[in-house]
Amino acid sequence: xxxxxxxxLCLSFGALKVTDHVSLAVEPGEIHAIIGPNGAGKTTxxxxxxxxxxxxxxxxxxxxxxxxxxSPPARVHRGLARSFQITSVLPGFSVLxxxxxxxxxxxxxxxRFFGRVxxxxxxxxxxxxxxxxxDLGDRLHVLAGALSHGEHxxxxxxxxxxxDPSVLLLDEPLAGIGGAEAExxxxxxxxxxxQLTMVLIEHDMDAVFALADRVSVLVYGRIxxxxxxDQIRSDPAVRAAYLGQEEAS
Amino acid sequence: xTAPRIHGRVVAALMLFAGFALLPLVAWLADDPFLVVIGARxxxxxxxxxxxxxxxGFGAMVSFGHAAYLGFGAYAVAILSRFGITDLGxxxxxxxxxxxxxxxxxxxxxxxxRGVYFIMITLAFGQMVYFFFTSLSAFGGDDGTGLRxxxxxxxxxxxxxxxxxxxxxxxxxxxxxxxxxxxxxxRFGRVLTGIRENPTRIEAIGFAPRRxxxxxxxxxxxxxxxxxxxxxxxxxFVSPAFISWHRSGxxxxxxxxxxxxxxxxxxxxxxxxIVLEEWLEVFTEHWKLVFGIILVLMVLYSPRGITGxxxxxxxxxx
Ligand SMILES: Nc1ncnc2c1ncn2[C@@H]1O[C@H](COP(=O)(O)OP(=O)(O)OP(=O)(O)O)[C@@H](O)[C@H]1O
Ligand SMILES: [Mg+2]
Numbered sequence: 001x002x003x004x005x006x007x008x009l010c011l012s013f014g015a016l017k018v019t020d021h022v023s024l025a026v027e028p029g030e031i032h033a034i035i036g037p038n039g040a041g042k043t044t045x046x047x048x049x050x051x052x053x054x055x056x057x058x059x060x061x062x063x064x065x066x067x068x069x070x071s072p073p074a075r076v077h078r079g080l081a082r083s084f085q086i087t088s089v090l091p092g093f094s095v096l097x098x099x100x101x102x103x104x105x106x107x108x109x110x111x112r113f114f115g116r117v118x119x120x121x122x123x124x125x126x127x128x129x130x131x132x133x134x135d136l137g138d139r140l141h142v143l144a145g146a147l148s149h150g151e152h153x154x155x156x157x158x159x160x161x162x163x164d165p166s167v168l169l170l171d172e173p174l175a176g177i178g179g180a181e182a183e184x185x186x187x188x189x190x191x192x193x194x195q196l197t198m199v200l201i202e203h204d205m206d207a208v209f210a211l212a213d214r215v216s217v218l219v220y221g222r223i224x225x226x227x228x229x230d231q232i233r234s235d236p237a238v239r240a241a242y243l244g245q246e247e248a249s
Numbered sequence: 250x251t252a253p254r255i256h257g258r259v260v261a262a263l264m265l266f267a268g269f270a271l272l273p274l275v276a277w278l279a280d281d282p283f284l285v286v287i288g289a290r291x292x293x294x295x296x297x298x299x300x301x302x303x304x305x306g307f308g309a310m311v312s313f314g315h316a317a318y319l320g321f322g323a324y325a326v327a328i329l330s331r332f333g334i335t336d337l338g339x340x341x342x343x344x345x346x347x348x349x350x351x352x353x354x355x356x357x358x359x360x361x362x363r364g365v366y367f368i369m370i371t372l373a374f375g376q377m378v379y380f381f382f383t384s385l386s387a388f389g390g391d392d393g394t395g396l397r398x399x400x401x402x403x404x405x406x407x408x409x410x411x412x413x414x415x416x417x418x419x420x421x422x423x424x425x426x427x428x429x430x431x432x433x434x435x436r437f438g439r440v441l442t443g444i445r446e447n448p449t450r451i452e453a454i455g456f457a458p459r460r461x462x463x464x465x466x467x468x469x470x471x472x473x474x475x476x477x478x479x480x481x482x483x484x485x486f487v488s489p490a491f492i493s494w495h496r497s498g499x500x501x502x503x504x505x506x507x508x509x510x511x512x513x514x515x516x517x518x519x520x521x522x523i524v525l526e527e528w529l530e531v532f533t534e535h536w537k538l539v540f541g542i543i544l545v546l547m548v549l550y551s552p553r554g555i556t557g558x559x560x561x562x563x564x565x566x567x
Contacts, residue, residue: 116435
């Protein structure tokens with residue numbers, strides 16, 4: 001059974017079809033990249049998978065059960081986590097607090113009113129482990145609002161990882177970072193390969209071809225091709241619609 | 250959120266409490282027993298401001314109808330006393346039960362909205378309560394009614410002594426501060442504060458924000474009701490004036506003046522607001538205008554209120 005299945009999803013904003021009969025099956029353990037030009041509807045698609053938006057029609061299944069109308073928090077409890085293209089952290093919380101809160105979401109009730117959460121070692125330890133793995137281990141007590149852009153992107157990933165997902169939806173995790181920092185980031189994602197299923201939206205083609213098992217190309221809300229990185233690279237329709245454009249620019 | 254800042258705020262609250270504890274001594278030295286009377290009023294408002302800060306400062310819910318809970322508290326005293334029930338504990342229990350129910354229902358409805366709509370809808374619910382009590386002719390309608398006596402404590406009428414009443418009110422404020430402080434530092438408090446910081450992110454890590462906001466709203470309403478019980482006793486009088494939207498606005502001012510989201514700031518805001526009010530009233534009948542100017546300056550130059558000013562001074566020194 002596929003881990004995540006999209007059946008004929010459609011969503012329009014007025015006359016604009018942002019998601020146009022999209023069907024896709026993401027297999028357990030694979031990294032499935034979705035590429036496409038600006039405005040193709042990639043972020044909107046992720047928002048439907050994670051529950052911020054509801055499709056007009058079609059169905060989303062996680063491990064065979066229908067999640068199309070579940071709220072975002074309910075989906076997180078089923079093991080679906082997302083990161084945001086535009087960094088979305090808790091700016092007034094420390095780095096450790098940001099991640100510890102994500103751990104808290106999956107460990108016991110949060111309707112506890114008296115115990116000091118800052119002293120809950122299991123939460124802090126789990127958060128530290130994730131932060132060490134994302135190279136933020138030495139920034140634990142810095143306010144999230146005070147981080148650099150690259151650190152923000154890593155915190156964004158750490159928060160999503162801390163919810164312990166089985167499927168991780170990554171919306172341009174590398175946005176705005178490059179060079180050695182980007183390479184390191186790709187390494188960290190590769191290290192998780194096989195342990196969790198990822199849907200990866202990314203403009204950085206080096207990263208996509210380095211990580212993805214399969215790639216789908218989204219243009220004007222429609223999937224025009226799905227295949228291995230090699231198949232996609234040599235697909236004439238894709239070259240015309242997207243890759244050629246990228247090379248030209 | 251960082252530890253030293255929170256610690257500093259607890260110290261600030263302890264200093265405020267110590268100051269209050271010494272107030273009767275000052276009143277005695279200055280031979281001005283009225284200070285103790287004003288002191289008790291400040292304490293009761295301090296409780297209400299503290300309660301409002303829990304949702305306004307930590308949950309980003311600007312309730313413009315919180316005076317309704319002062320009203321439930323005040324009228325619990327008047328109504329139960331009329332039927333011969335005079336015990337302070339029972340007055341508080343009744344006020345809390347009614348307020349919890351009202352907060353649960355109106356909160357669930359109000360939380361379907363956000364921002365300015367939330368403010369307006371809580372205002373509307375507050376006004377409903379206001380008009381309900383103005384129509385209660387058995388309790389004086391618009392004019393309100395005097396209390397024949399203050400609530401009793403374990404069957405004794407010790408609260409008739411202003412000094413005893415003052416210290417009992419101080420004890421309640423301290424207990425509720427401790428409670429609010431623990432809530433803010435708990436698992437629940439972290440989720441609530443997270444919702445203030447970024448609700449989308451909180452949903453995306455698996456929390457349904459509304460359940461946490463509603464719970465905080467109910468807790469805040471119940472705490473405010475306790476302030477209402479104490480205020481009625483302090484004034485020995487209840488009237489719909491306790492519930493008017495002006496009063497709700499004053500509570501918001503106290504929180505903002507003191508620095509929202511700090512707890513101790515809310516108490517400092519209540520102190521400042523009532524002291525200024527009493528003081529400016531002596532100088533000019535246009536005190537409300539002067540007060541308005543002070544508030545505008547505060548919001549412009551110290552958005553974090555009195556707490557912000559003090560924190561800046563402390564940092565400057567160290
Ligand atoms: N809430 C909305 N209402 C109306 N139009 C929207 C809304 N959100 C997105 N759009 C439009 O839908 C289209 C797809 O947007 P989307 O953000 O999904 O693109 P994207 O593929 O993620 O692009 P990018 O690569 O720039 O991130 C765009 O034309 C955008 O302007
Ligand atoms: Mg996008």
